[in-house]
Structures are given as C-alpha cells and as structure tokens.
Amino acid sequence: MTAVRLALFGLITSTLVGVVYLWTAEPIARAQQQARDQAILEMLSESDGLVLGTELRLQSPRLLEQLGWTAPIVVRTVLHEGAVAGYLLPIRAPRGYAGPIDLLLAITPEADVLALRVTAHRETPGLGDGIDHRKSDWIRQFSGQSLASHPLKDWAVRPDGGSIDAFTGATITPRAVVEALRRALIAVTEDPTWPTLLEGL
Amino acid sequence: MTAKQRLQQGLWDQNPALVQLLGLCPLLAVSNTVETATGLALATFAVLVGSNLSISLIRTWVPDTIRLPAFVLVIAALTTCAERLIQATDYALYESLGIFLPLIVTNCLILGRAEALARRVPVRDACIDGLAQGLGFGLVLITLGALREFIGGITVLAILPPGAFIGLGLLVAAHRALTRRVSRSAETQPHTPGQKRVRTTGEVT
Numbered sequence: 030m031t032a033v034r035l036a037l038f039g040l041i042t043s044t045l046v047g048v049v050y051l052w053t054a055e056p057i058a059r060a061q062q063q064a065r066d067q068a069i070l071e072m073l074s075e076s077d078g079l080v081l082g083t084e085l086r087l088q089s090p091r092l093l094e095q096l097g098w099t100a101p102i103v104v105r106t107v108l109h110e111g112a113v114a115g116y117l118l119p120i121r122a123p124r125g126y127a128g129p130i131d132l133l134l135a136i137t138p139e140a141d142v143l144a145l146r147v148t149a150h151r152e153t154p155g156l157g158d159g160i161d162h163r164k165s166d167w168i169r170q171f172s173g174q175s176l177a178s179h180p181l182k183d184w185a186v187r188p189d190g191g192s193i194d195a196f197t198g199a200t201i202t203p204r205a206v207v208e209a210l211r212r213a214l215i216a217v218t219e220d221p222t223w224p225t226l227l228e229g230l
Numbered sequence: 231m232t233a234k235q236r237l238q239q240g241l242w243d244q245n246p247a248l249v250q251l252l253g254l255c256p257l258l259a260v261s262n263t264v265e266t267a268t269g270l271a272l273a274t275f276a277v278l279v280g281s282n283l284s285i286s287l288i289r290t291w292v293p294d295t296i297r298l299p300a301f302v303l304v305i306a307a308l309t310t311c312a313e314r315l316i317q318a319t320d321y322a323l324y325e326s327l328g329i330f331l332p333l334i335v336t337n338c339l340i341l342g343r344a345e346a347l348a349r350r351v352p353v354r355d356a357c358i359d360g361l362a363q364g365l366g367f368g369l370v371l372i373t374l375g376a377l378r379e380f381i382g383g384i385t386v387l388a389i390l391p392p393g394a395f396i397g398l399g400l401l402v403a404a405h406r407a408l409t410r411r412v413s414r415s416a417e418t419q420p421h422t423p424g425q426k427r428v429r430t431t432g433e434v435t
Contacts, residue, residue, distance in 0.1 A: 035296045042307035049311040053318040060321035 069117065072135060072144040072162075073107060075172050079114060079143075082106030085227040092223055095216035097121030097129070097209055104227055107135060107143070115143050116224065118217075122209035126201040127151040130160070132209060140218045141175045145210060150202075157202030167194070167203070176214040184211040233358045240362025247370035247398075248405040252339040256330045257371055258394040262382075267375025269323045270330060271368030273312045278340050278367075280308045282360030285348040292349075301344045302335075309334045339367060374398060 066081065073079040087093065088101045096102070097120055107115035115137045122130040130150040135143035145168055147160050159165040170193075176184070185191025186204045195203045217223050231239075246252045253274070260270045284304050292300050313331045317324040324331065334340070343363055348356040374397050381388035381397075388397065 031293045031296050034291070034293065035299060038296075038300045038303050042303045046307050046310050049314050053314040056318035057314065057321075060318065064321055064325070 068146065068148070069105075069133070072133070072146050075144050075169075078109050080108050081117075082108040082113065083229070085229060087227055089223075089226045092216060092220075092226060096213050097123055113138065113224075116227075118213065119148070120209050120213045122205040124201070124205045124208065125150060125152060126157050126199065126205075127153065130202070130205055130209070132206065134210065134213060136217060138221070138224060139175075140214060140221065142171050142173065142210075142214075144169075145171045147206070152202045153199065156196060156199040159196050159199070160202055160206055167196075168206075171210065176211075176218045184214075231355070233355075236355070236358045237362045240359065240364075240366040241369070242366075242405075242409075245366040245370065245405065246339045246363050247367050248402050250339070250342075251402075252342060253337045253367060254398070256333060256337060257367075257374065258391070258398065260327060260330050261371055261374040261378055261394055261397070262389050263379050264372060264375045265323070266326050267371045268368075269316070269320070269327055270334075271371045273316060273327075273331060274334055274337060274340075274371075275361075275364035275368050277305065277308045277312055277334050278343065278364040279357060279360040281305045281340055281344055282348040282356040283353060284308075285344045286351060286353045286356030289349045297349070301341060301349075305340055305344070306335045339363065370401065374401060377401075 069081065073081075083106055085104050085106065086101055087104050093099070093102065096118065102119050104119070105117040106113050107117060109115075115135055118134045118136055120132045120134050122132060128151050130152065131148045133146050133148050135145070137143060146162055147168060150158070150160065152158050152160065159167050162168050179192055182190070183192040184207065186193050186195040186200060186207055188195055188200050189204065191207070193203070193207055240246070244250060247254070247257055256270055256274070260266045281301075281304055285301060288300070288304075309332065312334070313324075316327070316331065343359060347359050351359075374394070377397050378388045378393050382393070387393050
C-alpha cells in the first residue's frame with residue numbers, strides 16, 4: 030500500500046515537472062538562442078558595422094578535420110552593408126587539459142581574424158579558464174591578426190618556443206587553443222576558395 | 231502559536247540564517263551582489279512556501295515509512311519548476327545563480343521546516359511558517375548582498391569569499407547584541423552565564 034502511494038507521488042510530481050517543462054521549453058530555447066547571439070554580437074562589436082547573416086553548412090571532411098570536427102558544422106556569415114565580410118567558424122581544440130575546448134572564430138574572406146571566443150570548455154577555474162573572455166583579455170590578442178602576423182614557428186606558446194604568452198601553471202590550455210587556431214588559419218589561408226564549400230541549409 | 235508569533239519567530243527569534251544558521255552554503259556563495267541575492271531569495275522563498283503548503287496538505291496521507299522520500303520528491307519537483315521558470319523569464323539571472331539554483335533541493339532549511347513543522351500542523355499555519363522563514367532567510371540574504379556590494383566599492387575583500395564569512399559573522403553578532411539588549415531592558419530573561427548549547431531547530435514537544 031505504501032509502495033503504491035509512493036509511486037503515486039512519483040507520478041504526481043513528475044507530471045508537475047513535465048507540465049512546467051513543456052510550458053517553459055520554448056521561452057528557454059529562445060533565451061538560449063538570444064544569449065548565444067548576444068555573445069556573437071559582443072564578439073563582432075570589436076569591429077564596426079557587422080551584422081549576422083545566414084547559416085550555411087560545411088560538410089567537406091578535409092576542412093572539417095583541420096578545424097577539429099568529425100561531423101558537419103554550421104557556419105554563419107557576417108555581413109557588412111549587405112556584403113559578406115566574414116564567417117563565424119566553429120573550431121574545436123581537441124587537446125584541452127580537461128577535454129576539448131570549443132571556439133568560435135570570426136574570420137574575413139582574406140583570412141584575417143576578426144575575433145576569437147571560447148564557447149565551451151571545462152578547464153580548471155582560476156588557472157586555465159583565462160581563455161574565457163569574461164575572465165581575462167588573453168583571447169582578444171588574436172583579433173586583427175592573421176597567419177602572417179607571426180613567422181610560422183612563432184605561432185605557439187612561449188614555453189614551446191613561440192611568441193604567444195601562456196598562463197603560469199597552465200600551459201596546456203593556451204597551447205591547445207593556439208594549436209587549434211594555427212591549424213584553422215593554415216587551412217583557410219592555404220585554400221582561399223574554402224567558402225565555396227559552404228552549402229545552404 | 232499565533233500568526234504573529236510565527237512571523238516573529240521566522241524574522242527574528244528563530245531566523246533561519248542568523249539563529250538556526252541553516253542554508254549557509256547558498257547564502258555565502260550567492261550574496262556577492264544584491265541582484266543574485268534577491269534572485270535566490272525569491273526562489274528559495276517560493277520553494278519553501280510551496281513545500282510547506284503541499285507537505286501540510288498531504289500530512290495525514292503519508293505513512294511514516296515513506297515520509298522522507300515523499301518530501302524530497304515534493305521539494306525536488308518544486309525546485310525544478312522554479313529553476314525552469316527562472317530560466318524562461320530571466321536567463322541572465324539563471325546563469326549567474328548557476329549551480330545554486332538546483333541546489334535549493336539540498337537546502338536543509340526547507341526539509342527542516344517540512345520535518346519539524348509542516349507535517350504536524352494545518353495548512354494555514356504551515357503556509358505562515360513558510361512565509362515567515364522564507365522571508366527571514368531572504369532578508370538576511372539580500373542584506374548581506376547589499377552590504378557586500380556596498381563595501382565592495384571600498385575594498386574588494388567584501389566581494390571575495392572571505393567577505394561572505396566576515397559579513398555574515400557581523401550580522402549574527404549584531405543580531406545577538408540587539409536581542410540581548412532588548413531582553414535585558416525588558417528584564418524578562420535574566421542572562422545565565424555558561425548556558426549549554428540549546429536546540430535551535432524544531433520544537434521540543
């Protein structure tokens with residue numbers, strides 16, 4: 030008898046949660062999308078007059094691999110006065126200290142970096158999380174750079190003989206980010222026709 | 231106990247944050263600004279009133295053996311609902327509260343009130359108690375948040391974690407000093423030195 034009552038409790042409470050879940054699902058999805066867009070707009074605010082464009086799909090296995098992905102990704106265009114002024118390329122740094130680090134790279138068709146942001150990471154708070162733009166300005170140093178900004182051997186963190194600062198006590202995290210950025214920059218610089226690989230959704 | 235007495239218990243005599251010292255983990259963690267403190271205060275208040283209400287409603291119907299699982303189910307369901315509602319209405323607040331929103335489930339204040347009071351008294355009393363205790367907890371949380379944010383403008387220590395401990399300590403001390411002064415002037419409670427630690431949760435029946 031008590032078991033039945035407990036089961037009944039489970040049923041009532043989970044129904045309540047279910048109703049609230051369904052009821053709030055849409056506003057929450059909207060809020061999440063808004064938060065993502067907000068983050069992108071903040072990132073684009075480093076340059077003037079940029080607005081978000083359409084979503085395109087990237088399926089080329091070779092380019093995907095160079096960006097750190099195994100599955101197709103969505104690339105968003107960035108417009109300036111109606112013309113394509115850049116692309117928002119998701120890239121993944123596979124060798125973070127605590128798993129992969131997901132980044133969003135805003136890049137012009139000429140392969141100049143507009144801005145770079147971390148979108149998801151699990152690096153150590155207080156040490157590796159300096160890559161987050163809300164914690165430190167480290168990631169902003171790449172804005173305006175291109176592959177030609179440093180000699181190729183200098184595209185690495187200082188402990189590896191490069192010219193980019195790492196964090197004290199956390200070299201692995203910035204190394205992973207710099208490696209992923211360098212690989213992506215090499216890929217899009219060597220093949221300037223890469224945007225032709227993009228397909229409409 | 232009258233409604234007025236219950237209110238006085240929750241807001242002052244048995245204030246959950248200053249006297250019972252319950253729910254300190256979220257209290258200390260989220261009190262760095264007034265905004266987050268207010269958000270958590272409202273969420274905790276809503277869950278506490280809701281849980282006191284529903285547990286009082288079901289009090290004659292729940293056998294003792296499944297009391298705890300049933301209470302936890304109720305509290306967890308209410309917390310999940312509160313979390314979803316905040317996420318839907320104020321996403322920025324939801325993000326700044328982070329893990330402390332779902333952790334309302336483990337706030338011992340809520341299960342404490344359910345166990346000590348709501349399962350023994352009629353709905354009206356349970357609601358008033360939830361209101362009083364939730365208000366008492368929330369007001370301390372917001373006061374601490376305001377205090378830390380204000381002093382944080384002078385020294386950053388107030389915003390950092392130690393500031394939470396020092397700030398709460400000062401509030402507890404102020405509460406005790408005030409209580410002592412009132413009781414001394416009223417001469418109702420002569421102070422006996424070397425008092426043993428008293429039971430502060432629930433009521434001895």
